[in-house]
Amino acid sequence: MISMECGQWLKWLILALICPLTTAAPSGDGSCPEENLSIAGGSFALSNGYSDGSYLTYICPDEHYPSIPSRRCQFGLWTPKTSSRKTAECKKITCPNPRVFENGEVVPYQERYYINEVTTYLCNSVYKFRGSKVWVCQPNGKWNGSTPICGRDSDHCPDPGVPPGSSRTGNVFNVDDEVTYHCDSPLTLIGSKLRKCQDGGQWTGTEPQCYADFTYDTVAEVAEAFGNSLKTMLTIQQESEDDQHGRKICLNKGRKLDIYIAVDVSDSINDFKKAKQIIKTLLEKISYYEVSPSFEILMFATDVYRIVKMRDFKTMQVARRLSKVFEDLDNFDNDKKLDQKSTNIAKLYLTILESMSVEQIMNKEDFLQTKHVVIVFTDGQANKGGNPRPLAEQIRHLVIKNDPSRENNLDLYVFGVGTDVNTEDLNGLVSEKENERHFFKLRDLNEVQKTFDSMLDV
Missing domain, CATH: 3.40.50.410 (von Willebrand factor, type A domain)
Structure with a gap:
């Protein structure tokens, strides 16, 4: 009796593994399925219907972005694949974390910052302020203005700052000193990951920024x-x-x-x-x-x-x-x-x-x-x-x-x-x-x- 139960259980396990593969199998003509393409809170557009090579682009209302930017029909399947438990959705746009501000205070101090929310910056008494004292979160997911910095005059190069959404290694800014930057996941760094203080008091490279997938320049x-x-x-x-x-x-x-x-x-x-x-x-x-x-x-x-x-x-x-x-x-x-x-x-x-x-x-x-x-x-x-x-x-x-x-x-x-x-x-x-x-x-x-x-x- 036990062996028959085990045999029956094994049969059902095999069927459970095979069935999803069968239903997701690519069609013979290369077209992709029309099911499970919707996005919560938005819509989608197709470049060439459901045929092979067609691009599916998700569209969200203002101040929102799609959790999956786009998908493509390839060999009868949509890529990237999505989990049946986690469908695409439109989310509210946020700006990168400004709380990386060093040697001063960010007001208000909150977990997330949404479009049109405002932050202000103050330096501790022994530091001098550079950059924009007031920031507004923009519809493209970027803060307006230049990076706020509380620096000191004792180093050869000025403090290069810490752009929102990033972290910096290196806090000494004399000739040949280096600083490196990393962006918080899932943000992507553009600009220079590594910068070096030069004789002339300038930093090599380009000031880094951290972009989300939905971040665009105006x-x-x-x-x-x-x-x-x-x-x-x-x-x-x-x-x-x-x-x-x-x-x-x-x-x-x-x-x-x-x-x-x-x-x-x-x-x-x-x-x-x-x-x-x-x-x-x-x-x-x-x-x-x-x-x-x-x-x-x-x-x-x-x-x-x-x-x-x-x-x-x-x-x-x-x-x-x-x-x-x-x-x-x-x-x-x-x-x-x-x-x-x-x-x-x-x-x-x-x-x-x-x-x-x-x-x-x-x-x-x-x-x-x-x-x-x-x-x-x-x-x-x-x-x-x-x-x-x-x-x-x-x-x-x-x-x-x-x-x-x-x-x-x-x-x-x-x-x-x-x-x-x-x-x-x-x-x-x-x-x-x-x-x-x-x-x-x-x-x-x-x-x-x-x-x-x-x-x-x-």
């Missing part, structure tokens, strides 16, 4: 930051000098400038017409300045396509070369050339590296005197080609050659675009420079277009 702040970068990059100066933001203007009169612009048009972004318009708008902004750069224009997904090659741009005998770039963009037919099913960011950086290497071979002296700028638009969700970071490092080595005095010869920018940006990986592909930003995060290509449209022309 059009206004990106337009200001990137617009200032363009001004610094493109304004001709007779000799190097510090601008009002403390950046070193290094493009002297007669100096050459090579700009590589690349847009991700894989299925996860999938707006080829908008990608073309963004490139045109950026080129128009650049054309307003006295500098006449050389360009390479690329689009990428599974493969990389050079719409305009750097070598061709430099050698073609066309009086109005920018109009020729626009013509090449208009003539590029994505339906015939682009496989958009995957994203190969590593191949993009390899292609740029190859172009730079050709330029170095063709004229080594010119290459050494050229400022190189790479501007990439992508969500960072690479599913082919491996890690692009080693190739970005090879680009750095090719241009900078381990010579700190050549740091200003290279600027690597990335615009993280989309509802599910791989912030951590993309942060590893950008330049890290004091008082400058090289990584920006926007919801879609329409936001990028608005950014460029709103940038003030100088």
